[in-house]
Amino acid sequence: MRFVYFICFLVLFILGVIGLLLPVVPSSPFFIPSLYCLNKVFPGIVRRILSVKFIRKYIPKKVLERLN
Template sequence: MKIVYLTAGLIFFIIGLIGVVLPILPTTPFMLLTSYCLLKSSDKLNDRFIRTKFYREHVKPFKENKGMTIKSKLVIIIPVSLMLLIMAVLIDNTVMRIVIAVLLTVKIVVFSRIKTIKTEVLNDDE
């Protein structure tokens, strides 16, 4: 069973890394899944993942505080929205424009449902 968790963890990690540069894929949920799978597969790999800068900056605050700061939300939503809007303007395909509009809507709805936390909450844990 540990092999299954290890394989899933590595797949989720790769998808999460792709999500860093590709606006369609969310990064944080895949990194949370990576953390869960690595925890189940190997304590050593989980400890290694937890020590990464990416985990400390993106996954840990979300996991511990069950939310994101407004700055974190905007840092994700604004560039992604701009990229999707540029794609919608440049693409001359009605179906793709509808898909992009749906993606934008889903992204905004998902992020609006994530609890917004204050920066002070993050600083108290350090």
């Protein structure tokens, strides 16, 4: 199951990067679910990412509660 979440993370992350490069495609709807999938595979990495105040202020509170 971890493999499926990792593949899901990669696909969503790549779509998020494409969303950053193309002004037509939004990136946030892809980065937030990719963070959730990454949390299922590597929870320690997500905790380290969310400890950065700059990143934390852009993530909705409901998502933060769900990940913790």
